[in-house]
Amino acid sequence: MNQLSVLENVINVSGISFHRIVPFSPEKDKLLSLDFTAANKELIPGILNDTLLFSQWVNNKLEKNNAQYGIGGYAEHRTVYSASKVFDGNDHGEEPRRLHLGTDIWGKPNTPVIAPLDGIVHSFAFNNRFGDYGATTILSHNLQGFSFFTLFGHLSLNSIKNISDGQRITAGEIFAEFGVPAENGQWPPHLHFQVILDIGNWQGDYPGVCKFSEREKWLANSPDPDIILQMNQYLQ
Template sequence: MQTFDQVIQSNAAWIQKVVDFDVKRDQLLPLDFTASNTELTDEILGNTDLFSDWVNEKLAKNHARYGIGGYNEHRTIYSRSAHFDTGEEARRLHLGVDIWAPAGTPVYNFYDATVQSFAYNDNLGDYGATIILTYDINGYKFNALYGHLSLASLNGLKEGKFIAAGTKIAELGAKEENGSWPPHLHFQLIKDMGGLKGDYPGVCKFSEREKYLANCPDPNLILKVNFS
């Protein structure tokens, strides 16, 4: 049986966009949210408007249409929310790719799918409006989570609904409906949902890194973004 990577690569011609960017033409800015980013002070992280201003200034200064990055990144920014503090070890390792762009930015389905679930996860620092789609590519089934969406993106959805490739499925939400973040898309691939609906950890404990990364492949296989 083919691996996940092989399935995606062998069907690359049929995989469509997630957002409106052309990796060959659009300027994409990798954003680092690890401890090495000393610009992000507690004051900035504690105020969503200041945090949004910081992101927007970075994009403008670099003439970038989108900010992007974050897969397998050990992040300090989750200290802004108790939502990521679990017992003795806080959750800090990011399992998806974030695409930073203005509220209202369209989000598209990259391949034929059905709705696995959807929810409004309204904790500080959580996903806000969330859609999870299920895919079957040559018999290989997996899921994709789209987080930090507008609440209106959940209208008309029902579990099992078919969503054709190329369909606009959502828009990025403002801070009031996206978990109180600067507007961005959290895009995460998930092989096994483990019985969960409407939610799946997008950040894990570093001690559980290998387990979660094995279940959450690199979304850049779909996005085709590579800065190396």
């Protein structure tokens, strides 16, 4: 049985009920699916390379559709990453990273981020490059003896100001918030949420985007976050 199957089995057997990761009521709040692949012809380079214009584009989409959040992106092959050298290869001609390994939840700055289950702060960092995570926190979890990790990227600097490695975070606890562009890697405000089965030696960071040719390996270690989020069912 692979690690994903073990995690799915542990979740089913434990009967755990995950907390919403952001304030969200299915009865009144609308979720909008946002597409950042080549199929989205609206996101021209002039928008992607300008954080203000990109933020306006996201906000306009949410307002026009009366949506509380935009959501999506898992296993999405994104052209949006062409705007940052963070995702390009080190060598000329090397395949760039474009395949997204987490789920993004787009919303207002300072939106509270809630722990979906009990965890311990594994590590945190300020990954301050254009297009990177900005303020980032990684939690470790243990469900019936099975250990895994969750990564929260594009947070505010306040989110990592008063935490420490080894700190316990309780399910349902507000422990972070969406950051503004100056502190979240120069992105429109949103949360990157990623499940990681084996984090190796990474601290305060872990790839959230991989090469398309290596997708099978990376997706196996970062399964669909909706296993915890359970929000895709409400997409309209």
